[in-house]
Amino acid sequence: xxxxxxxxxxxxxxxxxxxxxxxxxxxxxxxxxxxxxxxxxxxxxxxxxxxxxxxxxxxxxxxxxxxxxxxxxxxxxxxxxxxxxxxxxxxxxxxxxxxxxxxxxxxxxxxxxxxxxxxxxxxxxxxxxxxxxxxxxxxxxxxxxxxxxxxxxxxxxxxxxxxxxxxxxxxxxxxxxxxxxxxxxxxxxxxxxxxxxxxxxxxxxxxxxxxxxxxxxxxxxxxxxxxxxxxxxxxxxxxxxxxxxxxxxxxxxxxxxxxxxxxxxxxxxxxxxxxxxxxxxxxxxxxxxxxxxxxxxxxxxxxxxxxxxxxxxxxxxxxxxxxxxxxxxxxxxxxxxxxxxxxxxxxxxxxxxxxxxxxxxxxxxxxxxxxxxxxxxxxxxxxxxxxxxxxxxxxxxxxxxxxxxxxxxxxxxxxxxxxxxxxxxxxxxx
Ligand code: KE4
Numbered sequence: 001x002x003x004x005x006x007x008x009x010x011x012x013x014x015x016x017x018x019x020x021x022x023x024x025x026x027x028x029x030x031x032x033x034x035x036x037x038x039x040x041x042x043x044x045x046x047x048x049x050x051x052x053x054x055x056x057x058x059x060x061x062x063x064x065x066x067x068x069x070x071x072x073x074x075x076x077x078x079x080x081x082x083x084x085x086x087x088x089x090x091x092x093x094x095x096x097x098x099x100x101x102x103x104x105x106x107x108x109x110x111x112x113x114x115x116x117x118x119x120x121x122x123x124x125x126x127x128x129x130x131x132x133x134x135x136x137x138x139x140x141x142x143x144x145x146x147x148x149x150x151x152x153x154x155x156x157x158x159x160x161x162x163x164x165x166x167x168x169x170x171x172x173x174x175x176x177x178x179x180x181x182x183x184x185x186x187x188x189x190x191x192x193x194x195x196x197x198x199x200x201x202x203x204x205x206x207x208x209x210x211x212x213x214x215x216x217x218x219x220x221x222x223x224x225x226x227x228x229x230x231x232x233x234x235x236x237x238x239x240x241x242x243x244x245x246x247x248x249x250x251x252x253x254x255x256x257x258x259x260x261x262x263x264x265x266x267x268x269x270x271x272x273x274x275x276x277x278x279x280x281x282x283x284x285x286x287x288x289x290x291x292x293x294x295x296x297x298x299x300x301x302x303x304x305x306x307x308x309x310x311x312x313x314x315x316x317x318x319x320x321x322x323x324x325x326x327x328x329x330x331x332x333x334x335x336x337x338x339x340x341x342x343x344x345x346x347x348x349x350x351x352x353x354x355x356x357x358x359x360x361x362x363x364x365x366x367x368x369x370x371x372x373x374x375x376x377x378x379x380x381x382x383x384x385x386x387x388x389x390x391x392x393x394x395x396x397x398x399x400x401x402x403x404x405x406x407x408x409x410x411x412x413x414x415x416x417x418x419x420x421x422x423x424x425x426x427x428x429x430x
Contacts, residue, residue, distance in 0.1 A: 135199075212400065241264050
């Protein structure tokens with residue numbers, strides 16, 4: 001067993017200072033048991049905890065680190081920018097350079113506004129949709145997570161008729177009464193809702209590839225159905241590409257699936273591990289954003305030169321010829337290895353992969369939506385997670401997340417991970 005004394009001591013100290021001893025809930029390891037690892041450092045595909053235990057990392061800070069940790073070019077760009085001042089609260093050319101790169105890679109983003117997190121991006125995009133259309137209803141899909149935006153912290157009402165009820169304390173019913181949560185991948189239920197409410201719908205927000213209930217790809221025709229109906233009813237289609245943007249290719253999921261949203265939200269990778277979020281889309285829609293238009297949105301550190309430098313340095317490396325092909329082949333090797341390891345051990349699992357995002361669901365049946373995902377044997381996932389951790393492999397501490405492969409993962413890392421999974425599936429009664 002790894003010695004975790006220092007992490008345990010650090011957690012005891014942190015518990016006296018911060019709720020759960022963490023600054024984001026999933027980090028607390030509540031879903032997998034045992035206390036969280038406190039990290040000392042990371043480089044490439046490797047992360048090291050306070051006790052000196054090293055792991056091959058498939059969390060990658062939940063998606064941003066597609067290059068791996070402490071990429072030397074990204075670190076150098078951060079240092080150089082910081083030496084010129086960390087924030088001016090005034091525009092810089094660096095923001096225009098990053099905006100141009102985003103627009104070049106994601107042509108549907110004719111204009112973009114930078115913010116500091118994915119949550120700010122989705123919160124602002126919804127306000128913009130409501131302001132631009134003059135409508136109130138927002139449609140989202142159960143199991144999709146778009147950050148901790150009040151209006152999106154909703155539990156699906158029973159059936160189609162009832163609107164969302166708050167899924168968090170502190171969110172008043174008044175804030176969620178215009179939010180409708182529907183089953184992901186259910187084009188018929190979506191069509192029924194649009195038939196009933198379409199003319200009152202400001203926007204439909206969706207993860208084009210769902211990464212927050214485990215990894216669930218869109219079913220054939222689902223995204224197209226959202227696009228066609230939004231166009232027909234004058235609602236805006238928002239692709240939340242905070243995870244998939246620059247993860248599934250330079251053009252993200254909208255390019256991969258050939259469906260063009262009206263607005264896109266970005267985060268994670270465009271900050272290269274520093275806090276950058278963004279929302280953008282059709283210029284005529286973005287013209288509603290202050291100071292040009294009546295929809296207010298602001299941020300002290302939005303587009304700050306240090307975070308923008310990290311994002312720009314990252315995107316520049318992603319544009320290298322063959323980057324995604326190499327990433328894809330590594331991820332495919334890992335996914336195939338995990339699936340064959342599970343099969344050999346007779347484990348009841350389902351495996352999904354899109355690009356360098358992958359997931360092992362601990363259940364036998366197909367996983368098409370959140371209702372399916374919730375049937376997973378989360379105790380079996382926890383046993384797998386702990387076995388892999390003990391062997392030196394750090395997966396997400398929850399069944400309802402996605403594993404990420406980075407450019408820093410080597411063929412040897414993948415092979416070692418698969419060998420460890422054979423052990424984990426064989427011994428942890430998964
Ligand atoms: P942030 O506010 O955490 O930067 O982004 C919110 C967000 C928006 N949209 C999507 C599709 C997201 O996945 C996220 C945040 N992702 C989670 C992990 N699945 C962040 C991890 C955490 O909450 O600590």
